[in-house]
Amino acid sequence: MSRIPRIVILGAGYGGIVTAIRLQKHLNYNEADVTLVNKHDYHYITTHLHMPAAGTDNPENSRVNISRLIDEFKVDFVKSTVMQIKPIEKKIILEDSTLSYDYLVVGLGGEPETFGIPGLQEHAMNIRSINSVRLIREHIEYQFAKYKGEPDRLDYLTFIVGGAGFTGIEFVGELADRIPNLCKKYDVDQKLVKIFSIEAAPNAMPGFDPELVEYATNVLTNKGVVFKLGTAIKECTAAGVELATGEFVKTTTVIWTGGIRGNHMLDQAGFATMRGRVKVDSFLRTTEYENVYVVGDCSIVMNPEGKPYPPSGQIATQQGETCAYNLIAAIRNTPPKEFKYINKGTVASLGKREAVGMVGTRKVKGNKAALLKKLVDMRYLYIIGGIPLVIRKGRF
């Protein structure tokens, strides 16, 4: 290559934005052309989205304009939607143009995994973007407004959350906090409102510490959440949800948090995938093309026992750092570094002033865990935007 290499980053989620920010910090002048492509002109903080979805926080607190994070002299930002990845031609087809690359970073994020359950695609909403959580928030409030004109429609006041993983649990915690306010606002008897957390696995938060899971389900049960564990959803219709037990729960609101798969464009581009996710090598590259890196929910990284780490903002952030390092190494022809995930702790919020978490082998719960959650959030804001962003978006 005699001209300077072109790096294209697809997606400004955790993995993509951190890659871009690290590249703009560490690349020298004229060492590479970096282009960041994203559907929106903002980055959003996916691990906050359960709050604006429930309406307990403003969606504005969960997003940051990309122009505030990116130095336009160093990184070109293209607001567009990716239509196709062509790794052989080293080209990206956008909805309105085409980009060529020498190095590609795919950070397109996940898509809801519905496991083929009929009707979920059509009738359930997902917590996965600013647009999707604004829809959920407005949908929920609209049900209260509609109920007042049709008081026999108790299905308007029944809320089903499919999946009791971290997102599902955090969302029901917020929703349970929101309900009393909505009841007051719309003169609705709180006893009529039902929140169901439905999970196919025998326990909530599968894989998490059992003692903390028990604490979490107790906190949420006391807030009025009804758990249906070990209960698969068989079908979702416009009228409600049929459970594997045969029970039919009438509802106009289903939020599906039961699973994440990788972006469908990776399959289409010919990469070997598992549920749309690409198993990357230890340098975060695809096995097919060593100039293509995958970060975040589209990638799979194995833990030392050979099992995939669950996708998370934390792992994506760390991948972005390693990915930027390895891109610079490739350009400079220096040795890349292996990706090693360091779990700095995992905290799930359970609504206001309640959370559960693990830091190393230490269990944290209650108000202390809720504070820890805030610290984790702020650390991420600091990583991407420094102190000014912590001050602007951190919720103290």
Add this chain to the structure above:
Amino acid sequence: MSRIPRIVILGAGYGGIVTAIRLQKHLNYNEADVTLVNKHDYHYITTHLHMPAAGTDNPENSRVNISRLIDEFKVDFVKSTVMQIKPIEKKIILEDSTLSYDYLVVGLGGEPETFGIPGLQEHAMNIRSINSVRLIREHIEYQFAKYKGEPDRLDYLTFIVGGAGFTGIEFVGELADRIPNLCKKYDVDQKLVKIFSIEAAPNAMPGFDPELVEYATNVLTNKGVVFKLGTAIKECTAAGVELATGEFVKTTTVIWTGGIRGNHMLDQAGFATMRGRVKVDSFLRTTEYENVYVVGDCSIVMNPEGKPYPPSGQIATQQGETCAYNLIAAIRNTPPKEFKYINKGTVASLGKREAVGMVGTRKVKGNKAALLKKLVDMRYLYIIGGIPLVIRKGRF
């Protein structure tokens, strides 16, 4: 009558609540039993409702708890829904009990008059209660949230207001003010939003001063409202509105403000009605039963030229005052007084800081008229709740 007479007031709208308040003020101890029946435990200020409907004001500012207006030692308040009026038996059937009366005041308010236009009943919303305006507000915001997930659905961003009378005009003024905020909140290009004011009559605000009507339509046109005057709605469907011109406007939001009729229970009770409204005598009594009074939108009062006054909060308030006087006169066997409507001025708001009004023969417009509108609102608050209510609910 040896026992003390029983007065039952149906409805706590303008007419009913003012009757009740005047009775509690002027009746002596043990002179009568007064019972006020209302569906909700609050009175609402119908002439404010265009604001919470558009979302430019909180619905709480348009209602007052009845317990704050009524002295429970003097007036019994029954929260219930009236099912049937039986004037021969002097009985009222409520959803859960029965009341007997010696004197009855019917102030049940109006119902939307759809003039038989197909689909309006099923697909249009109405500005007529706290519940209905909360529905409109949430419905509108929900359309913006839905649009972001289905960007080809421009019908989500098209708002049709049927009827350009006072309510329709005041509502489009508020809605036009709200749109820029909603566009900002949902990242929607404002150019995509359309507000149509559709009126079958050749002019907006039929019967109002032509110069002020022209001023009003200009103000609203500049705010982005598109008027289709002299254009009847032929049919309303779930997909939109078909106009008499043959044009079909796709929309998911139709607000019908085109007409008001009296409550259907008056027909059912055997009173002679015109569009559900009862032509009362000069003492506000029905011609069939001199112990039955009708006030507000359920009544018709003729002007000196023999034409009915259009229903308004102002006329209902004045009727309430006369009605209470005449009830006391009937009990005390003193002469009743004839109802004389005194038009103290009419003002229509056109959104923020804009209005048009007539006070006597004087025309007022712009900011001055908007201030006048506030004064009119406050005077009403003063009539029903005195200075404390003006301070609590008056929007300065």
